[in-house]
Amino acid sequence: MVDAPMAVVAVDAAGTVRSSNCTADAYFGQPLSGGVQISTLLPGLDVAALETGPGLEAFNALSRSAGDRVHLQANRNDRPPGLVDVQAARFSARGEDFLTLFIQDVTSVVAAEAAVQDLRQQIIYNWRLNSLGEMASMVAHELNQPLSAILNFLDAARTLVDRPEIDRAKVLKFIESAGGQAERAGDVIRRLRTLMARDTGFHTQVHVAEVIDEIVPILHMSAREHDAAITVRIPPDDVTCCDRVQIQQIIFNLVRNALDAPTHHERRQVVVSGGPTPDGYRIVVEDNGPGVAETVAAGLFDPLSSSKPGGMGLGLSICKTIVEAHNGTIAYSRSALGGAAFAFTLNDGRTNV
Template identity: 60%
Template structure:
């Protein structure tokens, strides 16, 4: 009775069960196995299980250790890969196979428990495809943001190049051109062209979080070097730029990135809505217990309440034609220096942006 009961369980089991001899010949199968493979597996001459399941090497399963290893690699919870099987109507399926040895009349057999995991593999593949698509779209979006960032950062030095060359061209057209001034404007244009190339190089390092360009810098010299650009920008809006940076302040930083930080903050202040007062922008530096603080403030209308929570979010802007990258880039630069950027009340009555470089090393 026990043998009959066990046989009925195997015959009616929802999992495909196949018994094979040590050569891989199928000696018995249940109805689930026949249905899964699309034909009766028990016939004469005997069929080989390798006809239905690829890469199945049963002859090597001669010891309990080998069988245990095979089962560990084959089950869904294991670290192995699923086997490919030829399902009904020739369709390809994925299966997990576990085996158990038994003997009858001194002949050794293997009972194979075949679990169809095709739906699981299909679902996993779909998830992987979705992840790939999401990653691909994210990279496309990131590429667009990077392109916008590069355009935004190059706009300032390239505009300065155009202005200096225009000034030199105007002098050349005069009856008695001032060669000294012409040379000066050309040298300034050359300097800004070199700065544009440097911006690209430093942006690459910024995106890869490379701090190899950081070195001790005199902050007054860092700011003074970009004053010609700031003066040109201020002239467009009849603004006044004030500097309060001690020549004794020496900070370990990336010179070009900090210049880009100051340029972005000043341009942001100059682009603020017009008021009935002449625009004033103050750039100041101060050594603190936590590092070095750079403060850029203005006497404009201040930060709009609806923008307070989105100031440093990429692509968020209230300017007509603005790309919303200036303050986002500022935050990236400050964080690359181990610091933080935040807004605060301006002593001039408008908006203030405080940048603290917390890991700066003083010389």
Template identity: 35%
Template sequence: MLLAVVAVGGAMGFRSLLEGLGQFYYLPMVPAVVVTALLARRPATALAIALSIAVNLILPPRESLSEALTNAALFAGVTWLIAEICWGFRALNSRTRDLTQQLAAKDAMLNTALASVPVVTLEANGDIRRLNPAAADLFALTEKAARGRPFIELAPGFDINAIVGSGAPGGPLEAKDGHWTGLRPDGATFPLSIQYGIVPGSTGGELIALCLTDLSRWHAADAQARELHAQLNKVWRLNSLGEMAATLAHELNQPLSAAATYLHASQMDMERAGPLGDSALRTTALAKGQLLRAGQIIRRMRELLSPEAHRLDSERASSMVEDLGPILTMIGSSKGVTIRLDVEARDDRVQAERIQFQQAMVNLTRNAVEAVGDHTAPEVVIIGRVLSDTHYSISVEDNGPGIAEDQIDRIFQPMTTTKSGGMGLGLSVTRTIVESHGGRLQVSRSALGGAAFSFNLNREPSVENA
């Protein structure tokens, strides 16, 4: 309201300045109404009109009342119309300002989205018109180097004619292999997804916009999920295998004990037969020894799986390996392989559990023999050396094909095997035995050209150093 009073007062002052030029009544009052309408609401504008009419009715002398009322009514109608135009302009200006802010916000959101999403626009012939920084980073190119190049060079197999001929305005672009392959300048490839949109009415300019997605992370996550599933399946199989092994160990102990008892009885009968039974007596003694050893292996393997600490005894490494002579001979004979022993016997006393150590050596030797079975001159050698004052080294080497680099980290995992009929437990069990002795089973390239599996045993101090 104060604005209306001030505006009318200002108009009166302006009119007084114009009195020397002639008689002005309502014309100087029009700006007061316009200013009020632009800056205030309808009540203030109505007050400005009423004050302007009152001033013109009171101050200047009038010859006729009807003329004064007519001029007042005409002024009120014209100025109210002008005020309505001003209010419309104000509303339009406010709406324009709001739309401008909304468009600016949407533009900022769109720019943010496009900054992180690779986008490429193509000309009608499939050449690259422009690409945003995200797309340039995706293909390891600069925009200048990419502009004008056929997009098929970056995505082999891409056909712009198939897109145009489809008649669809946009959508996902399907590839034959389920995904497109992106190609970088260094030859590296990556899986790619393409969404396209056709720009309406474009001829010879930007015809197609492509939105690209690098699927490398998705593929990696999918591969990780499959690997996890395989690992869970392997754990389930290992648990089942453990339960089966415990059952077999329990069930086999009785028949093994019975067979050892029968062989012992046969030995007594052969002893009564005198010299005629000596040959059979020796063979029976060997069979009885192997049965007892089988029982010990079962018992030791059960102990190996228990969480309790295992007691290591003082043993001679050369003696433990030489005792395996008959078994190693049979393993080598089955494949026509001669197994050579090169075990240093001097200062070879180590801390070991004899049965478990021998089981580990049998596993490693059998693997080596099977690896060189098809070789023209198969060779397997077991080497034992004093490594230091605290360690004695054992290795089983062959001249076979060796272990592939990509398989070295996997061969010790349970249920991993390269044999058609293997269960994938030999190296896993062997590694467990070696680790229970405080060592670490390692694989490397042998001097013979094949694989070399080696580990260290803790030495017993010699009498001189004790």
């Protein structure tokens, strides 16, 4: 115990530290065996809950698991508080019961994991902005029509107002038509703003059909550029747990890939379907294109791997990262339509956030 590389302390039933090794004294910045209470060092530790076998087993199992609220805060005398993993064991000596705590500092590990998570979010966000660059030209084209219509309706209304006898009904009709076109333009802008929203990592129960319906108009804009048809087959009552913006971005990326694939002089067909499975909610995006060459398929989800000329090879890699953050999987296969099929699962309420 004296030479152990991790901090080790022995605590009695009253929660008083009765002995400690040099590593523990150094970590907490003070000698601990002089009557220090463990509650001042580890305020989140419930010593009484560890007095029973089941309580001790549950505590050790939790400390070996992953996720939030696993690490305990450690108050250190000469430094800011740290985070520690703790394992516990009971023993008796000279008729007295003790609890041995094996304390491992994980402050730097947690900080590194947080930095990696932040980097992942930044990459996904920047990737989303790059995708929005592609959408910007489509949205500009889509906005041009309602804005032009607004000008035409208002010009017609102004012409009527300049006449000696004003036809009030026609003027109001033109003004109402201009208002309808303004609402249409506003809808396009709102959809774009939804996709620009920074990911919060907030997973909620959603109706899958509603999530996809929000981006269907933008998908149809893209489809018109390629003279393609997009079909969505999602039952309206299907629900799952996800970050809706991230899932919209995956579907947008997969549909764009399907539309950008080379053609065989056939009109491109893209189908988005979904349904619950034992492994979670499954969404499939498939097309009738040429599919993916076998030489490329093996590393399709690797970073910097792309089947597109000039592609950066980040889209599918980030799709995989997002899906895995939902405790799901994504895979490629040949589609029954003759082209590529990308299927990914969202593992329902068991998301890892």
